[in-house]
Amino acid sequence: MPPSENDNQSREPGSTHSDLSGISRDVVQAGSVSGGVHFHAHSAQDNPGGRVPRQLPAGVSGFVNRTDELRDLDEVLAGERPERPVVYVIAGTAGAGKTSLTLRWANQAQGHFPDGQLYINLRGYDPGKPITALEALHRFLTALGVPAAALPPDTEAAAAMYRSAPADRSMLIVLDNAATISQVRPLLPGNSRCLAVVTSRSRLSGLTVHAAARRLTIGTLKEPECVLLLRTVTAGYRPEDEAEQLIELARLCARLPLALRVAAERAASQPHLRIEELIADLRDESALWDTLSTGDEDESGAVRTVFAWSYRALPADSARLFRLLGLHPGPDFGVGAVCALAEIDTRRARQLLDGLVAAHMLEQTGPGRFEFHDLLRAYAIDQARVEESDESRAAALRRLLEWYLHTAGAAQTWIRPSREHVPFDEPAGGVKPLSFTDYDQAVDWAEQEQFNFLPAIRAAVKAGLDRHAWRFALVLWSAKAPSTPAAEWLTIGQIGLEAARRAGEPLGEAELFRSLGFTHVKINNMAGALESHGGALAIQRDLGHRQGEATALNALGLACLRWRRLPEAEAHFREAAAVFESLNSPHWNAVVLANLAAAHCQAGRLPEATDAIHRVLAYQREKNNKRSIGNALHLKSGVHLDRGELDEALQTAQEAVELALDLRSHVLEGYWLLALGHAQLAAGKSADALVSFHRSATLHRRLGDRSREALAWNGAGAVHQHEDRPEEAADFHRRAAATQHELGFHWHEAMALDGLAIALTGVDAAQSRRRWTDALELISYYDDPRAQAVRQRMEHHLTQTG
Template sequence: MSGGVHFHDHHGNGPRSPRPRQLPLEVRGFVNRTAELAELNAVLTDENEDGGDRAVSVCVIAGTAGVGKTALALRWTHQIQERFPDGQLYINLRGYDPGAPVGAYDALRRFLIALGIAGDEVPNNTDDAAALYRSLLADRRMLVLLDNANAVAQVRPLLPGNSRCLVVVTSRGRLSGLAVHDGAHRITLGTLPDPDAVALVRAVTAGFRSADDDEKLSELARLCARLPLALRIAAERAVTRPHTGLDELIADLRDESALWDTLDTGDEEESGAVRSVFSWSYRALPDDAARMFRLLGLHPGADFGIAAAAALAGISVRRARHLLDVLVGAHVLEQTAPDRFEFHDLLRAFASDQARQEEPRGGQEAALRRLLDWYLHTADAAQALVNPGEERVALDPPAEGVSPPAFSEYDQAVDWSERENTNFLPVVRAAEKAGFDRHAWQIPVVLWNARGPYTIVSPRRRRGLRHAGDGRLRRVRRRSLAGPAPVQPRRDPQPARAAPAGTRGDPPEPR
């Protein structure tokens, strides 16, 4: 599980319970927002001195895309986390990603597992899972950060039943229902005032461009609509050209803005500014890094590892690591763990758009085929460790440029499945949509045969996998679709068993 789980003796006695510490790292170079931080801190003054109930237990940070909602939430939650000794839970609900948002049930399942519930003991419906979640938090003081929510229905099942816990929600919407029915306190972020925007640019460029003029920095900030996301990207571009005058950089960005203005269809000013900055930064990337950026826009999942990125681009893992470092350094990609990366939802949409515009259709299909082959053959390698006696599905060789890992230990195979859990269904759906029929049924069947990793997938996602492919999986052997296999302890693979017919080649015909 991301964020790790630590164990402690609750209130000094009784059985040990998990203490999740899931907050991501703070944004580097955070500046200003002092008034908003003070307003948020005022919420905490309502609690009793002994840590009892507080008047407000839900805070909503709302604002337009790229305005710094997550950065503010992370700054504040890191500052106050010691007030919540039972730990912190975090999830990105992906309410505005190009793909499907995270549903309340899937979020509950992840939280329950982080709180010590075994995967096969998680209730299989939202109401029961939410009831168990509230029971587990009834006597705890826990901090919960729900990032990028797009609807009250995503959030309400994740609210604890006691007001000693604090829930922080970020959203582009107002989520008025939480204020009306749940007593939420809402802060709406605006774009940065001009002095604060200039201070942010100076914080990012510190040590590289100390002689830049405040008036010119103000013009640069205006072209970025004073949005923190756009400001950080523009400032990083300035860092990479320390000997280029601001006048030239501003002229380049102004030219890019003019191009977008001619293509604009009436979107708000902030949206046009963000597109301009994205394009300006993207065009400054080295060719191979720009190709990696746009190909990553084809990945159907929420996040990805280095090996998956290497497969998409058809390059070595070593080369992929270097290019990902370039993208992280340009602030167009976020690194969430030593081997995990994700896009801001706006940048993911931009990358996908660039792939459609600049990659020939055959190149897009070849990249997706490499990615699907990587998932398929990596799942097959996991099967070999988790259930070595199971008859293997006959697979075509992977495409050129794809090097699936060879797991050496059982735990490595299960860990890979945990990390990629949320990507399995989007990958299968992408295969179906692109017409890669064999991948659309073989990936779920191989995952099922691996059994140990497959049982990590939630029941709802498992049902989605079963029905992916417009009925193809319903034609797969009956045993594969009968129900989840029991979860096995790590380091104790299941005994071998014979596989029924129908696990090789194309799926069997309907009976």
């Protein structure tokens, strides 16, 4: 029995591993084949897609004032380059205009940061949940070109990757609305060419101590500045009002820019009213608010007074939409979600949204996308609680959730059409889900709504809508955008699983277990994968659902195969095959037979593997299933190679890769190129093999499959050893061993150590023997024919070098 994936943490890794942290983020680059394969640090020039992020939102229109503050910020650019990253904290009370000031300056200064700008609203003071550091890191790393599957699932590892990702780049990072230092610290850059600007209502004093941050505290505006702001917003809409009256209006707004803009927009929209009437109206609203409040936080109370004053002036339909939008659980929303919430059509929704934006009660963030200022969202939530009945609020939320559920189902049809569809009830009246005409449309929607999915599921659970919650979680496994990190769906899936249990829906629970199992495989969590697939199997057996039982057994076998637990994998596959045979399911029989063949190949049981491969190939060629044909050919190439049939090995591997190219599948191409590279090397075509391994490593890097990327590195090491370049060979093998050790793939780690020992034989005999000793320890748990042969060869080498 091989050790679990966590056992490597207690085993002393030795010098081979201790000096190789972070190596798995390197990228294989082939210069000329004669020059070999080289490693380069990840940079803006060689990241996937060559992405230079440009994430800054546009600044507020008609920005005025804050000239002293803008000058202070400009001094950061004028000064000499510091020895550490510059961190600038802009602190101030709610509504003081921290974000407006920051975006104004950042958009002017972005030319000083040619490698890009990152921006995130951390929502530290939002009525909903704030953005965690891990969520923010995942968004930034994705923007920097890191594949979703390669994103680390924990904050510390993600922060380490983030600090190295923008190495040698000059970037501006804006961290807006931070509440705590813990939100901010992992997001600070790792080089002195970057600048991080943080806005917060808190002083975040710890950043001054630990990150040498500078701080700019902004307060309310001076009275002349208030007058300038009010006149700028109202210019052209009403006669110029007297300065003394505008100062009185400003005092009622606590001289806060957010409240001043809302008040100015109200004044601009009612040019027929004299300024004295507007001031009297606002003063009456203020008196009413004073009777309802405790008198604490005068500035906050003044802001809410202005909100109430502006809200009461809205037409009834606009006011209703404003308060219903407070029920939306996510950070932003599109027109379709608005239609579902308010039971209105698209044209009317756009009209009302435009009115709310014009009144500064809502912000438009992009084409058809909107969000609240956090203070306005809190006010909208309060108004919904006061003016909408419990039944009205529940019905609106239900409509919204059904819109998300059915629209996600439509997206799945394009994103993962082969996955079984979740059964839905008909949507409530007034709910018109989106439909999509192509794959790109579906993915665009999933990406736009990505950060609303988890809040929507949590809202469903809180409202007692468990059937909605688990169905939504399950459909999202298939409908999420391909760029979504696996760890993000993991949280959604776990919430859905618990909802299915509460709802008494065991089939839903089983399907969520299965999806969780596949997700754990993607993040290299063997224990989680086995536990989840085992949970699915137990439920399917309890229900007497034979088809479900067999698919769960096959999934368990695949998880065991991935970690080379071959006896268990084979037992699961055989049990699944027996069930599929009894159900007369030839398709599934062929699938499981191919998986059995893969287990036989890994174990070195060539006669059994050959027989299974021939049967699979015959069936899949008859069905013209290119993907399955290519998989069988990939396995067949390995059998030929083991038998020394080099021409046949080369031919079948090449055919498999050509099928992958026909299918336009980088997943298949990258994996099957490994077989082609080994066949080319065995046939003496070392230059071709190096190209194949390079291409495989590049594809797997972009796909985020670090283990298979390391397999390509190990292949490149074998090529260099064949060409009598032991130092370069050792470098590749070290990198491969370190990555496989980190991921817990013990067999692959042992094979990389074997290659390293061979490379070191004529360079450092003592080190060579230690690597073989380490490798023998790793494979001592395996007793299949291939493991026995490898063990005998290593022991022979130790004897010869002793």
